[in-house]
Amino acid sequence: MKPRVIHLTVNGEQREVSVSPNDLLLNVIREQEHLTGTKYGCGIGECGGCTVHIDGQPMLSCLVLAVAVDGRAIVTIEGLARNRQLDxxxxxxxxxxxxxxxxxxxxxxxxxxxxxxxxxxxxxxxxxxxxxxxxxxxxxxxxxxxxxxxxxxxxxxxxxxx
Ligand code: FES
Ligand code: FES
CATH class of the missing domain: 1.10.150.120 ([2Fe-2S]-binding domain)
Incomplete structure (x- = not known):
């Protein structure tokens, strides 16, 4: 399938990533953004290990297509701490x-x-x-x-x- 470029804000940084139409947000976060704190547990929406915030709302990233969040703000566990201070x-x-x-x-x-x-x-x-x-x-x-x-x-x- 033909890749498409999407734009995300990931932990406050603007990112441009090339994704296939069927790429899951979870895989983009882990494999393209190298943010492996977000976990691949069940892959079917039953364990919660892949939870991230999308525009401030908690979402299971294993159930979200990356193309569906084009232009949105993603916060992962790596984005909670600021200025070397844990949340x-x-x-x-x-x-x-x-x-x-x-x-x-x-x-x-x-x-x-x-x-x-x-x-x-x-x-x-x-x-x-x-x-x-x-x-x-x-x-x-x-x-x-x-x-x-x-x-x-x-x-x-x-x-x-x-
Ligand atoms: S990986 Fe288990 S809910 Fe997403
Ligand atoms: S699954 Fe081991 S601390 Fe929760």
Whole structure:
């Protein structure tokens, strides 16, 4: 299939990439942008490991065609930290040992960041509901939920920069 050039803003930088009509955003991010923090878990929208923000909304990049996001702003896990400072959600995951093997962590953090952007003080139930599409084989989720609630308590809501 004939490639097409699309324009993306990736973590604040303007990018021009050549993609085939059937290229998934996930593969473009990992293989062309070399941002491998975004994980290829299931590839069918069931694990949450590939979550990125598209124009501020959390999306599963394994279900998005790259051509469909021409002209839009993508933020990946690599784009959350600024000026060598981790995002407060990332800090909270470290402080609360919410990371074990780490495979689910980028997706968990991108979803958690999106939750706090729209709801800065979620309840435990709201955190669990929002993250229910993100699967973790290691932690049992308790430490992850605790980390998100701690980030909220520290006033981490609405701090993401696009
Ligand atoms: S890789 Fe996208 S949801 Fe699993
Ligand atoms: S920390 Fe291993 S899958 Fe979540």
């Amino acid at each position: 407060p959600v990332q800090e909270a995951f470290l402080d609360h040992s919410a990371v074990q093997c780490g495979f689910c962590t980028p997706g968990m953090i991108m979803m958690s960041r999106a939750l706090l952007n729209e709801n800065p003080r979620p309840t435990e139930h709201e955190v669990r509901e929002f993250l229910r599409g993100c699967l973790c084989r290691c932690t049992g989720y308790v430490s992850i939920v605790r980390a998100v609630l701690a980030a909220a308590e520290r006033g981490a809501g609405g701090e993401e920069r696009s």
